[in-house]
Amino acid sequence: MLELTRSADLWRRAASVLAGGVDSPVRAGKPVGGPIIVREAAGAYVVDADGRRLLDYLMAYGPLLLGHAHPALTRGLDEAAARGTLYGCTHEDEVRLAERLRAHMPSLERIRFTNSGTESVMSAIRVARGFTGREAILRFAGNYHGHFDQALLDAGASAGAAGVGPSGIPQGVARDTIVCRYNDLDGLDAALCEHGPRLAAIVVEPVVGNMGLVHPLPGFLEGLRDRTQRCGALLIFDEVITAFRLGLGGAQGRCGVTPDLTTLGKVLGGGYPLAAFGGRADVMRVLAPEGTVFQGGTLSGNPFCVALAHRLLDVLEGDPELLPRMRALGERLAAGLREVLDELELRYPVVHDESIVDFMFRVADRPHRDYDEAREGDGAAYGVFYREMLSEGVLLAPSQNEVMFLSSAHTADDVDLTVRAARAALSRMRARGEV
Ligand SMILES: Cc1ncc(COP(=O)(O)O)c(C=O)c1O
Missing domain, CATH: 3.40.640.10 (Type I PLP-dependent aspartate aminotransferase-like (Major domain))
Structure with missing residues (x-):
């Protein structure tokens, strides 16, 4: 297993000079067990301080419609x-x-x-x-x-x-x-x-x-x-x-x-x-x-x-087809996740709109409609899922309140990799009785 020594060292330094180690609280990754320290990014991927290449669905919380470092x-x-x-x-x-x-x-x-x-x-x-x-x-x-x-x-x-x-x-x-x-x-x-x-x-x-x-x-x-x-x-x-x-x-x-x-x-x-x-x-x-x-x-x-x-x-x-292409990728990701959840008999509704995809760890027949229902989502399960996905090379947002953002740099292969990662992650969680 990769030792994340450089990330750990930088996080220690960050915590001693930046307030809470961050410029925005969510970045500390508290609900998921810790932060990601990024070295660089290109296209749909970020590379962390220890050289891990991660498929990025954070996309800086939405701005990066064209992915990282688009020419x-x-x-x-x-x-x-x-x-x-x-x-x-x-x-x-x-x-x-x-x-x-x-x-x-x-x-x-x-x-x-x-x-x-x-x-x-x-x-x-x-x-x-x-x-x-x-x-x-x-x-x-x-x-x-x-x-x-x-x-x-x-x-x-x-x-x-x-x-x-x-x-x-x-x-x-x-x-x-x-x-x-x-x-x-x-x-x-x-x-x-x-x-x-x-x-x-x-x-x-x-x-x-x-x-x-x-x-x-x-x-x-x-x-x-x-x-x-x-x-x-x-x-x-x-x-x-x-x-x-x-x-x-x-x-x-x-x-x-x-x-x-x-x-x-x-x-x-x-x-x-x-x-x-x-x-x-x-x-x-x-x-x-x-x-x-x-x-x-x-x-x-x-x-x-x-x-x-x-x-x-x-x-x-x-490129009037750019947004429709992203929508199709969003549909592909949502459909893939639905299939995985169905296979594992997990009733978590998947929501999708254009290049945004989301599901919460909340058992229901329909997506949540308000904050009371959103708060029913199992934050601990999301934390485990986040870490499992990370171990598969996929970076999600460090909080269940956030969504998955696709970019025009994401490909069908990236999406398929993500669905496979979700299948592996959720299967392990299912086997351990965490979902
Ligand atoms: C809907 C919405 N409005 C306003 C803001 C605040 O934007 P900023 O973080 O650029 O100040 C955000 C940030 O996430 C947002 O999602």
């Missing part, structure tokens, strides 16, 4: 940088990128670029407050919108990990943050009776990728649209995961519901830090300098990241 996003970077990496002024590429985004997502009548999904959602909420003159927002348990105060109460992703609480968040924030159950319009109606008149916005992941993969039930997003209109609040779609991954028009491009504001991140920068928010022109007009709501950033819309976003769009627009 379109890594070649000729000196040319991009040579034109200057930061101007502190509006520039042509930024204008052109906004125009390109709006062509794909017409609801983005006005756009502003930021550096992270967190910033985008935080800013969109402030815009909603400025526009409506109201303070409260309504969110859904198990959705994740970043690490600002209002986003964290009952959030999914690693913010929902055991032991993480509301420390550091002012109590007053809770008063203005109403959290409802996803896919539950009755619960929402009850909350609206009490809080509707003081609500600035409802914020939602139109397809959730932060409590496993959860689809909106038919009528749920329409119900949100209808209710926000009735109570005078705005509807914000957090498309930080879904934009581009579920299609160039995002989730809104296919669900027939148009939000007032939308947030983008992750795939937009192709692995470089670029995000955005935007929406109705009359709403975005509250932002300074036109209006009184302040939002800004030294690095926002920087020419380097913007140039790379153009390159990403060039790839996606230039």
Whole structure:
């Protein structure tokens, strides 16, 4: 068995200089027994500090639609940088990128670029407050919108990990943050009776990728649209995961519901830090300098990241079959996993959407629909599965709240290898009575 001495040594050093050894808590791998220390990555694979080559379904939590180090996003970077990496002024590429985004997502009548999904959602909420003159927002348990105060109460992703609480968040924030159950319009109606008149916005992941993969039930997003209109609040779609991954028009491009504001991140920068928010022109007009709501950033819309976003769009627009090919791979993976689970008589529903695949260790006849059901997933079993898959050369996300992201670099052979690995891993777990 390979000795992971270099990883262990680096982890010791990390823990003595980085807070908790990481820049984002999930990376410590607590629910699965420890972190992965990466040396380099290419295509669908990462190589860890000890030289293990691992087939990667983490894909940096979603941004790497084209896989690691895609030539379109890594070649000729000196040319991009040579034109200057930061101007502190509006520039042509930024204008052109906004125009390109709006062509794909017409609801983005006005756009502003930021550096992270967190910033985008935080800013969109402030815009909603400025526009409506109201303070409260309504969110859904198990959705994740970043690490600002209002986003964290009952959030999914690693913010929902055991032991993480509301420390550091002012109590007053809770008063203005109403959290409802996803896919539950009755619960929402009850909350609206009490809080509707003081609500600035409802914020939602139109397809959730932060409590496993959860689809909106038919009528749920329409119900949100209808209710926000009735109570005078705005509807914000957090498309930080879904934009581009579920299609160039995002989730809104296919669900027939148009939000007032939308947030983008992750795939937009192709692995470089670029995000955005935007929406109705009359709403975005509250932002300074036109209006009184302040939002800004030294690095926002920087020419380097913007140039790379153009390159990403060039790839996606230039190859209309790329996303369908990824969807087919996602289908192949989901079908393979279903077959393995059937063979082993494990009733864990597999969920799939385009290049996202997921299943939880939760016995049921249908996929989970909300965070309460997601929390029924057996975290200990997931931890064992994660380690078994790692021993087969497959890297999964270190938390059951996360999903499997495919990239355009994954191949049918990679997927078949993954299914074989899952068969071996789950068979061993079955034999030991762990599932
Ligand atoms: C749906 C969603 N919104 C917002 C964020 C926050 O983005 P960032 O981590 O870039 O701040 C995330 C991050 O995972 C996310 O999944």
